[in-house]
Amino acid sequence: MVFKRLLGSLGVGGPTVDTVLDPGPVRPGGTLTGQVHLQGGNAGFDIEHITLELVARVEAEHAEGESEGVVAFERYTAGGSFRLAEGERRSVPFSVTLPWETPVTELYGQPLGVVLGVRTELAVAGARDKGDLDPLAVGPLPVQEAVLEAFGRLGFGFKSADLEYGRIGGTGQQLPFYQEIELTPAPQYAHQVNEIEVTFLAHPGGMEVVLEADKRGGFLSPGHDALARFTVGHGDARDWDAEVDGWIRRLVEHRASYGSHDAYGAYGHGDPYGGHGHGHGHGHYGQGEAHRSGPGVGTAVAAGAAGLAVGVVGGMVAAEVVDEIGDFFEGEEGEEDEG
Known part of the structure; x- marks a missing residue:
């Protein structure tokens, strides 16, 4: 599933980003490839960098029970330092190596219930936005x-x-x-x-x-x-x-x-x-x-009734992006790719 989102920090008329991963599962320590498709907005924008971030839904145990949160466990720079003209379409290919400890999400094509994602961050003219989120399939070594x-x-x-x-x-x-x-x-x-x-x-x-x-x-x-x-x-x-x-x-x-x-x-x-x-x-x-x-002192914080461990040291993603990730991790399709 591909998710396409308008860069909210730039408002209406800003560029959109649509990341498409090459089909098939990747293995731990293997190469993840794909394309970041950009669509220019109503004006030209300077693309400072395109960053890919691996995220995972993770459980944390504590005295009161368990909570769930999202951990970002790797980041890559996929491109940047170019100007995206008004209305311009541009594709940026990428090839990155997964960490060897990347969890396995499927076996013989059957999902194991572990959910990973690839989030695309676009930095444009000093503003940053988490522009796209795609599920990541990982097969066993x-x-x-x-x-x-x-x-x-x-x-x-x-x-x-x-x-x-x-x-x-x-x-x-x-x-x-x-x-x-x-x-x-x-x-x-x-x-x-x-x-x-x-x-x-x-x-x-x-x-x-x-x-x-x-x-x-x-x-x-x-x-x-x-x-x-x-x-x-x-x-x-x-x-x-x-x-x-x-x-x-x-x-x-x-x-x-x-x-x-x-x-x-x-x-x-x-x-x-x-x-x-x-x-x-x-x-x-x-x-x-x-x-x-379990986590050390200060590395797990409950986020109200949602029960998510967020905004903490050690890789937990900040609270302002949890709603979008939560939709994805709960299986909601969000905004489907119309192309």
């Missing part, structure tokens, strides 16, 4: 697909996927949020875990796979979470069914500590809301340890 396929062959089922604001300690995470793919347990593990959460943290040399198991409690013991981190290469040729099954066995059999408040607990000492963590354990096996943490 081959090794991500191999791991998920192995889970499927082992009997695990897809439950949901979302983006969580915060960082996973003990990893090389770069973005201010991470993706969780929640899986229902395979029959052979159903008596041990309620669900498995998978997080991929890709980088040029390979990928970290963080697994979290929501372990069932016993007759005299409460349930708790266990985490582990494993590393794989992009070109690894493994028996992925056996590999993933080994990961799960080590995860569910590990007697992880939980409910602790040290630096490796959920939130740990960085809990900005004074809570007691979420009872996440530590991964002291596999290729390393990991822990999930």
